[in-house]
Amino acid sequence: MQVFDLPTAQVYSPEIRFVDIDAAGIVNNATYFNYFEQSRIAFFEPLLGKKWDWNAAGMVVARHEIDYRAPILFNDDVRIVTWIEHIGTKSMTAAYEVYKHWQGTWVLAAQAKTVLVSYNHKEGSPAPWSEEVVEAAKCFGFGRPDF
């Protein structure tokens, strides 16, 4: 686990900005969802390409759940492992584990899941995933990778 021997696309290292820290001196609980947003982009971008239009694509966030285990501080070194739990015709579930380096090891700082829904913005209704998205989601297999 020390090395997170996983494809780059699955291991996102968020920059912890000074402004991400809130009045409690830790990364604000809401900001994790911005890190996850970037994690999903990092996951899909190598497959869909940087020109992929995230709005047109219509990957709408329908649900989040998160369990916080340890706070993240300003200078923490953080890694977020992202994978796809499963994909249906019009939705999929992404999952994340957030690790921080602490006393020479990596400790679990948070675990989370996001349900994404495929949405055709032009028609204003859910729509099946495009083949590209399905291929991208499949790319690393489904479920938590070994690390």
Place this chain on the structure above:
Amino acid sequence: MQVFDLPTAQVYSPEIRFVDIDAAGIVNNATYFNYFEQSRIAFFEPLLGKKWDWNAAGMVVARHEIDYRAPILFNDDVRIVTWIEHIGTKSMTAAYEVYKHWQGTWVLAAQAKTVLVSYNHKEGSPAPWSEEVVEAAKCFGFGRPDF
């Protein structure tokens, strides 16, 4: 429901800032958790007083879950109803329903829950809620209010 005939402390109206809108043209999914943070403060503040030190108090966010039902746009009029589901000795669950005004009525835009844990920052460990917090949590009763 048109009037949310509830105590002021339970109905928070977030200011939807221009910057809260993201590249998709809607309030970013993470920003809801900042609105909930303010909702909890609005809920407890009349009871605990504006001088209450939220950090010393040690109400730590342990878990969130949210279901998004309808997007929030820049000029939307939004109300968040907050209540306490239940309180234990060292944790409690807050719940929220987010409404937006749309075509003359209020539609449910999101539903969410937060598990809060009592934490003694000096000792670095969970601790029972203070009596003040328990009294405040009890104030409006437990469970979803009628509206």
Place this chain on the structure above:
Amino acid sequence: MQVFDLPTAQVYSPEIRFVDIDAAGIVNNATYFNYFEQSRIAFFEPLLGKKWDWNAAGMVVARHEIDYRAPILFNDDVRIVTWIEHIGTKSMTAAYEVYKHWQGTWVLAAQAKTVLVSYNHKEGSPAPWSEEVVEAAKCFGFGRPDF
């Protein structure tokens, strides 16, 4: 000055969100510009109407300058006075004074100016202000109001 005896549109009271506070325990220096953004909207909205499309309108920020005088803390009561310094055919300058309530009086916390440029997004070039915008800018007169 205790009362800021000015039209409502010229005195904006930002909500100081918990998340606005940064690792230094004060409102982050960048966040003031979001408050100013809302101040400008509060200034123009009564005149242009809530349906005014800020993007189509093409009020582009070309320049900011700010002097910070006193930090803003989480529970501070803040008022931002906004006025128009002058308006040209394709640009105008807005100015602000930020006050916070402190020890029974209002102290100046910051002073700032913004140069706004009129921009036609369809043509991708600067364009004269619409008459509506000119009327709105003129509404309270030019220069710092007395208070």
Place this chain on the structure above:
Amino acid sequence: MQVFDLPTAQVYSPEIRFVDIDAAGIVNNATYFNYFEQSRIAFFEPLLGKKWDWNAAGMVVARHEIDYRAPILFNDDVRIVTWIEHIGTKSMTAAYEVYKHWQGTWVLAAQAKTVLVSYNHKEGSPAPWSEEVVEAAKCFGFGRPDF
């Protein structure tokens, strides 16, 4: 200029987060100041060390000015060049040029300056810079580097 042949500490590449984009579809004008905050940290960190306590150090932002030249979009590749204009006993001026890659070249997207003041938080008053800070500020020379 294509290579920004400068020390790493002087060329910061901000991550443009999805949430940094506002309702106008561009990086919000306020967010630049968060990028500058990170630019300053990137500038000083190699010299002062990652354990440097930015709050204790008391580098307080006293003034900003910025001219926006071109908008920054979600997928833009951005570089911020940072230098110290001059340093006094209790203040210093940092300056920045923001570049974005556009049609095979780097275009100037913004120019800005920040006045930083040395502040002793314990005594609640300005104080001379520590020798460490002076050494760090001097490290790359003063004024705009050639590139």
